[in-house]
Amino acid sequence: xxxxxxxxxEEHAGANNNAASRTQVLDHVSRSLSxxxxxxxxxxxxxxxxxxxxxxxxxxxxxxxDATETHQREVLISLAFSVxxxxxxxxxxxxxxxxxxxxxxPRTSSNWSAESPPTSPALRPISPQNFYDSPIxxxxxxxxxxxxxxDENKYRMRLLTDRMFSPRDKHHIPLVSLGPxxxxxxxxxxxxxxxxxxxDVLKNGKIVRDETLWIQGNxxxxxxxxxxxxxxxxxxxxxxxxxAGQRRPLVVPGFIDVQINGYFGYDFAEQSKLEEGLDVVAxxxxxxxxxxxxxxxxxxxxxxYQEVLPIIDAKRGRRSGHAExxxxxxxxxxxxxxxxGAHNIDYFRSAPNGFADLxxxxxxxxxxxxxxxxxxNVVKIITVAPELEGMLGAIEGIKKEWGDKIAVSLGHTxxxxxxxxxxxxxxxxxxxxxxxxxxxxxxxxxxxxxVIGFSSLPRNTKKPFFGVIADGVHTSPSSIRVAYNAYxxxxxxVTDAMAGAGLDGDEFMLxxxxxxxxxxxxxxxAGTNTLxxxxxxxxxxxxxxxxxxxxxxAEAVNAxxxxxxxxxxxxxxxxxxxxxxxxxxxxxxxxxxxxxxAFRVARVFFAGEEVFTVA
Amino acid sequence: MRLIIKDNxxxxxxxxxxxxxxxxxxxxxxxxxxxxxxxxxxxSPLGVYKKLVHFHREGMLSFKNxxxxxMDEYVHLPRDHPESYHSFMWENxxxxxxxxxxxxxxxxxxxxxxxxxxxxxxAKIAAVGGIELFLGGIGPDGHIAFNEPGSSLxxxxxxKTLAYETIIANSRFFGGDxxxxxxxxLTVGVGTVMDAREVVILISGAGKALALAKCIEEGVNHMWxxxxxxxxxxxxxxxxxxxxxxxxxxxxxxxxxxxxxxxLLTTEESKVxxxxxxxxxxxxx
Numbered sequence: 030x031x032x033x034x035x036x037x038x039e040e041h042a043g044a045n046n047n048a049a050s051r052t053q054v055l056d057h058v059s060r061s062l063s064x065x066x067x068x069x070x071x072x073x074x075x076x077x078x079x080x081x082x083x084x085x086x087x088x089x090x091x092x093x094x095d096a097t098e099t100h101q102r103e104v105l106i107s108l109a110f111s112v113x114x115x116x117x118x119x120x121x122x123x124x125x126x127x128x129x130x131x132x133x134x135p136r137t138s139s140n141w142s143a144e145s146p147p148t149s150p151a152l153r154p155i156s157p158q159n160f161y162d163s164p165i166x167x168x169x170x171x172x173x174x175x176x177x178x179x180d181e182n183k184y185r186m187r188l189l190t191d192r193m194f195s196p197r198d199k200h201h202i203p204l205v206s207l208g209p210x211x212x213x214x215x216x217x218x219x220x221x222x223x224x225x226x227x228x229d230v231l232k233n234g235k236i237v238r239d240e241t242l243w244i245q246g247n248x249x250x251x252x253x254x255x256x257x258x259x260x261x262x263x264x265x266x267x268x269x270x271x272x273a274g275q276r277r278p279l280v281v282p283g284f285i286d287v288q289i290n291g292y293f294g295y296d297f298a299e300q301s302k303l304e305e306g307l308d309v310v311a312x313x314x315x316x317x318x319x320x321x322x323x324x325x326x327x328x329x330x331x332x333x334y335q336e337v338l339p340i341i342d343a344k345r346g347r348r349s350g351h352a353e354x355x356x357x358x359x360x361x362x363x364x365x366x367x368x369x370g371a372h373n374i375d376y377f378r379s380a381p382n383g384f385a386d387l388x389x390x391x392x393x394x395x396x397x398x399x400x401x402x403x404x405x406n407v408v409k410i411i412t413v414a415p416e417l418e419g420m421l422g423a424i425e426g427i428k429k430e431w432g433d434k435i436a437v438s439l440g441h442t443x444x445x446x447x448x449x450x451x452x453x454x455x456x457x458x459x460x461x462x463x464x465x466x467x468x469x470x471x472x473x474x475x476x477x478x479x480v481i482g483f484s485s486l487p488r489n490t491k492k493p494f495f496g497v498i499a500d501g502v503h504t505s506p507s508s509i510r511v512a513y514n515a516y517x518x519x520x521x522x523v524t525d526a527m528a529g530a531g532l533d534g535d536e537f538m539l540x541x542x543x544x545x546x547x548x549x550x551x552x553x554x555a556g557t558n559t560l561x562x563x564x565x566x567x568x569x570x571x572x573x574x575x576x577x578x579x580x581x582x583a584e585a586v587n588a589x590x591x592x593x594x595x596x597x598x599x600x601x602x603x604x605x606x607x608x609x610x611x612x613x614x615x616x617x618x619x620x621x622x623x624x625x626x627a628f629r630v631a632r633v634f635f636a637g638e639e640v641f642t643v644a
Numbered sequence: 645m646r647l648i649i650k651d652n653x654x655x656x657x658x659x660x661x662x663x664x665x666x667x668x669x670x671x672x673x674x675x676x677x678x679x680x681x682x683x684x685x686x687x688s689p690l691g692v693y694k695k696l697v698h699f700h701r702e703g704m705l706s707f708k709n710x711x712x713x714x715m716d717e718y719v720h721l722p723r724d725h726p727e728s729y730h731s732f733m734w735e736n737x738x739x740x741x742x743x744x745x746x747x748x749x750x751x752x753x754x755x756x757x758x759x760x761x762x763x764x765x766x767a768k769i770a771a772v773g774g775i776e777l778f779l780g781g782i783g784p785d786g787h788i789a790f791n792e793p794g795s796s797l798x799x800x801x802x803x804k805t806l807a808y809e810t811i812i813a814n815s816r817f818f819g820g821d822x823x824x825x826x827x828x829x830l831t832v833g834v835g836t837v838m839d840a841r842e843v844v845i846l847i848s849g850a851g852k853a854l855a856l857a858k859c860i861e862e863g864v865n866h867m868w869x870x871x872x873x874x875x876x877x878x879x880x881x882x883x884x885x886x887x888x889x890x891x892x893x894x895x896x897x898x899x900x901x902x903x904x905x906x907x908l909l910t911t912e913e914s915k916v917x918x919x920x921x922x923x924x925x926x927x928x929x
Contacts, residue, residue, distance in 0.1 A: 226740070227701070241739045253724060253734040259745045 220246035222255065223637060224262035227269060228616070231281045232606055234587045242280060244612040247347070247636035251608040268616065276620040278631065281586045282604050283320025283613035284567045285593040287410060287521065288358055288461065288496060290325045291528035296538065297324040300336045307344045311351035313531060316641045317566045318630040320613035321353045321603055323409055325525075328361030328376040331390045338394050342407040347636055353613070355597065356409030359391065360461065363423070364441035365414040368466040371527075371554055371561040372441070373541060380419040384426025387411075397430040408435055409597055412461045414442035415452030428456035433598050439477055439493070441466040446479040453480055453490050459596055460495040462525055463512055464504045465560070481516045492516055494596040496523035499573040500565035502551045506577035513578035513588075520578075521596060522570045522589040527552065527562030568630055575626035582625050612637040645879040647860065647899040649888055653848045656884050657691030660779070660846060663882075664692070665699050667777060667842075673709035678747070680711045680769075682778035682837070683737070684789070685729045688846045689781060690736060697740040707743035711772055713765075715780065715789040715837075719753040719803065719828035727817045728753070751801070751830040762801040762830060769836070778840035782847050785809055786855035786868030790831035793867040799833030834872050843876050847883040856883060857890035 225242040232240070243252035243262065268278045291297050293313050295306025307324065314322060324341055326334065341357045362376045363386075369377065380386035393399035394408045401407075411427065413420055424437050439452055440461025445468060449457075460467075460477055468476030475482060481495055497509055499522055513520045524530070527544070529537040535546045536555070543555035544562070550569075554561045567589055574585040594604025602611055618631040633641035650656045664681070673679035683689070699705040717729045724731060730750055738748060749768055755761040769775060780788050785807065787793060792807040806814075811825045818824040837843060847856050858868040860881065865871050873879035888896050 239740070251724070252739060253731060256734065256738060256745050257723065257730060257748070257750075261745055265742075 221264065221637065222250075222260060222262045223264045223266065224252070225280065226265060226267045227277065228280045229277045230606055231279065231583055231586060231590075234583065234591055236279065236583050238277070242606065242614075244634075244637045247612050249606055249608055249610045249612050249614075254608075276622060278616050278618040279582070279620060279628070280606065281615050281617060282590040282606050282610070283352075283615055283633070283635070284318045284522075284571075284586075284589040285355075285597075285604055286314070286319050286322040286524055286526075286567055286589075287593050287597065288325050288360070288523040288525045289314075289322050290327060290360075290526060290562055291530070292526050293531040294528055294537070296528040297341075298327050298329055298333065298337065300333065300340070303337060303340045304344070307341065307354065308351065311344070311348075311354060314352045315350075315633050315635060316630070317568055318615040318617075318633055319352055319567050320615070320633065320635050321355050323355055323358040323597075325358040325360050328364065328372040330376055331392065334359070334390065334394070335392050338392075338407055345407060347611075349636060349638065350640055352635070355599070355603075356407050358410040358412070358438075359408055360412040360440065362390065363387070363411075363413045363417060363420060365417065365443045368414070368441045368443055370441060370466040371542060371544070371559060379417040380423045383419045383422035384430075386419065387423050387427065395427070395431075395435075403431065404434055406431065406434055410436045410438050410459065412438045412440040414444065415439060415455070415457065416442060416444040416448045421452060421455050424452060424455045424457060436596060436598075439467075442477065443468050444477065446475050446477075449477040449480050450483075450486060453486060453493055454488060458491070458493050459521075460493050462498050462503065462523065463495040464508055465498065470508075478512065481512060481519065492519055494519045494521050494592060496521045496525075497574075498523060498525050498563050498565065499570040499577060500524075500550050500563050501573055501577075502548070503560060503563060506573075509574065509577040510579060513574070513580065517580070517584065517588075519592065520574075520588045521592045522567065522574060522585075523593075524565045524567055524570060525563050526565065529562075530564040530566070532564075568628070572626040572628070582620070582628060585626075645860065645873055645876070645881065647895075648880065648882045648903060649896060649900055650882065650884050652884050653691060656846060656848050656882050657695055660844065660882050661692045661695035661699065663844070663880075664696065664777070664779070665705050668705060668710065671776065675709055678709045678711045678772065679777075680713065680772050680775045682713045682715060682775045682780070682832070682840060683733065684715050684779055684781045684846075685732045686781050688848055689779065692779070692846070693736045697737065700741045707741045707747075709747075710743060711747045712743065712749060713769060713775060713832075714750040716829050716831040717751040717753045718826040719758065719830060721753055721826050723752075723754065753826075753830055758803050758830060762803065765801045765830075765832075766836065775840035777842045777844060778837050780837060780843065780845050780870075782845055782852055782855055782859070782870050783810060784813065784851050784855055786859055786870050788834060788837055788845070788870045788872075790829045791834050791869045793869065795834060795866060795869050797838075797864065797866055797869065797872045798835040800836055801830065801832045804829055804831045834869050838872050838876050842878040843873055843880065845870060845873060845879070845881045847881055847887045849884070850886040850889055852883075852887050853889040853891075856881070856887050861892065861895060 223244040225244075228240060228242060230237050230240040230242055241252055243250050243255055245255070268280075289297070289310070291306070292310040293306075295302055295310055297303060297306065299306075310324075311322075314320075326337055326341075329337075338357060341354065344354050345356065347353050361372055362378050363380055364372070364377060366374050366377050378386070378390070382389075388396045391408065391411075393401055394406060413424065415421060415424060427435055427437055436459050437457045438459035438461045439449060439457045442449075444452065460480070463478065463481070464470075468474075470476055470478040480486070480493060483492065486492060495512065495516070497504060497512060497520060499509055503525075527537070529544065529546070529552055537544050537552070542561065544552050545555045546564075547553045550564055552561050552564055553559055571582075571585045571589055574580065574588060575582055578585075590604040591600060592604075594600040594602075601607070601609065603613065604610075606614060613635050615630055615634070616632040617628040619627065619629040621627040629643065630641075631643050632639060648659060650659055668679050668681075671679050696705065700707065714729060714733060718727075721728045733748075733750060737743075749765070751765055752761055782788060785793050787795070787807075787810070790804045790806060790810065791799060792804065792810065795804070806825075806827055806829055811822055811827065814825050815822045855868060855870065858865070859870040859873065862868075863871070864874050873881070
């Protein structure tokens with residue numbers, strides 16, 4: 030009788046795949062069982078029952094039903110109550126099997142994500158706090174939010190409220206009694222977070238008023254992202270409000286100087302004291318706000334380059350307390366003899382064999398087949414005179430082998446406008462100290478200056494960046510005004526400082542040449558009137574550019590930060606205060622409402638630590 | 645309900661910010677007993693935030709033990725989008741003050757489970773002991789937060805579609821393009837706001853005049869959801885002259901005449917404190 034009863038129900042279940050009918054079947058089964066008297070039950074019947082039940086459940090599970098969990102549990106419980114203790118073992122085994130099959134349900138994405146969070150070792154302090162870290166992320170990034178939340182997910186582990194209200198968190202932490210002590214562990218990790226308050230910040234070349242700047246480790250980060258991820262700053266620097274008659278302090282990126290021949294008595298073409306000189310200059314430049322620079326090697330013999338460049342290469346990179354040496358600027362020897370300036374004419378040469386001559390002179394640093402890595406070359410800029418024999422081919426060779434990694438600059442040249450234009454088409458992207466040591470500007474023969482004046486060059490060539498030495502001695506202020514206003518985005522401030530810069534003496538050695546000081550900011554080759562480089566400092570040049578060119582302080586600072594960075598292809602990492610940039614910045618104060626060019630370098634930060642404070 | 649009528653928007657902001665300053669300082673928050681405040685977004689509270697930042701910079705106000713709950717947030721707008729309410733609060737308030745990040749609560753419009761986000765938000769409010777003061781604005785259709793006309797007056801934090809009028813009003817922040825404005829939002833409910841121990845509503849401008857009139861002179865009505873403030877034991881509306889354009893002259897005169905008493909309550913020499921307790925000397929609590 031029982032068998033037929035169950036047989037009929039089985040057919041029903043088999044024929045009709047409706048979940049409701051299956052429910053009915055299981056209900057019938059459980060009710061029938063509860064009506065049974067203990068004596069009529071035997072293990073065989075129960076075993077058959079168990080298998081039926083599991084088949085039905087398996088079919089339900091196999092179809093991915095996920096709303097029936099509670100129902101299945103009810104059925105199991107009802108079956109359990111109807112079973113005599115002697116048959117409990119069968120039943121337990123059966124329910125175990127069913128439970129295992131239930132567990133093998135695929136997890137739907139609405140429950141939790143299968144990914145594990147990307148955490149960098151530096152951000153996870155090893156501390157009891159890790160005990161609360163949930164291994165499962167609550168809100169995995171979706172494609173359209175990847176950019177926005179990629180950084181933030183790193184910090185989600187520190188978001189306390191997330192952990193408190195996550196479904197996996199069984200630890201009930203009182204919300205209110207948590208004070209700053211919970212986050213004091215953040216100082217254990219290597220990344221210290223600094224917040225600057227109440228500053229005007231130069232962002233993207235424009236002043237943003239009343240801003241905050243967040244620095245983590247040695248990079249600038251987005252404050253909102255860190256804040257909403259629960260990170261508190263370890264150090265808060267309040268720059269204070271504006272006082273009467275003075276503007277708020279201005280935070281600007283660290284200055285970049287692409288042409289420094291020497292400083293503080295050291296000359297970079299002299300190999301004997303070069304290592305010491307690079308260290309001293311790198312340390313000393315910080316007080317002028319220069320946080321990155323390119324040591325410049327004047328025209329020399331090939332073996333000098335073989336000796337000097339490896340030393341500069343070894344000093345590259347970020348070192349605490351030193352301005353960063355980005356690479357070397359090779360000024361010469363492929364330059365025009367009639368525009369030698371303060372270089373030694375004996376070392377000049379042309380390139381009849383084109384690119385091969387350059388390789389022969391500079392050695393492995395220009396040889397594409399050498400061990401020097403393509404994107405890790407110490408040589409960053411080469412100054413050439415394009416009218417020399419074979420130079421256009423050499424320039425094209427450089428561009429072909431090294432692409433954007435080496436910038437070719439036009440300088441110490443007597444080329445006319447057409448030759449300058451051709452060289453820009455061949456790959457010249459910069460002009461070394463515009464107006465100095467080059468063909469003068471004549472209205473029917475503009476020389477290299479004409480390349481700046483063009484609204485756009487033929488065949489879509491980009492106008493080159495140009496450096497100006499704005500010390501009032503090398504170029505007349507009105508020439509700077511004309512050049513700057515012709516192409517403001519391309520104007521770069523360089524100091525072209527020589528070994529006597531930063532010193533107070535009257536006589537120095539520049540390479541093998543005697544130079545003497547003629548005026549407070551003027552040094553000439555001894556006995557002549559030829560300028561021998563400058564003793565200008567970068568803040569002096571910036572103030573002068575404001576006065577000469579009539580631009581704002583922000584624009585003058587752009588000429589010392591954004592434009593040099595763009596010319597070297599490192600804008601974004603340097604010369605910028607946007608998130609992701611290196612934390613090299615300068616705080617200028619004593620700004621005046623009356624005199625746009627007045628400022629003082631008050632504090633200099635390199636890699637997130639303060640390296641200079643004005644007394 | 646108290647109605648404070650000021651001359652212009654600047655006075656409204658000054659009054660409200662001074663009121664909040666005095667409220668927080670009298671409450672004297674500590675880590676065990678923080679001051680829980682609800683904050684709005686939009687153009688009305690901008691002046692209030694500026695002045696609160698100014699108070700903080702003068703050293704008069706500290707946010708160390710202040711817990712904030714924001715009213716609303718758009719759904720599926722990236723958190724760092726310049727028009728998201730996270731960005732708004734960061735730019736206008738949190739960036740400048742010393743509020744600890746864990747004290748800041750804003751609904752997450754990009755949560756995987758939006759309904760759970762809403763219920764958890766209610767739970768968070770309950771966990772800190774309820775909101776002490778809820779600051780809010782009003783829309784031209786009389787809505788508070790995104791509780792559009794027709795919202796239940798006992799509603800809690802939930803997902804809400806935005807009314808067309810609100811989308812048009814907000815399109816000015818999205819470049820005038822109506823299609824760029826999000827159509828869904830998470831918002832605290834009218835019930836959530838009215839559960840706060842005090843409610844302060846900012847109403848300024850002639851565009852809100854009709855809403856103000858409907859909310860305080862007519863009955864409690866779900867078409868003008870701010871009218872629920874009539875049932876709140878400690879409601880306050882701060883408005884400027886332009887917003888009273890649709891009120892009866894009698895109403896305006898009545899509330900202005902008792903403003904003198906209101907003014908006394910916010911000065912240091914006041915005998916009655918913010919919480920209504922009588923003080924026997926100016927400095928005792």
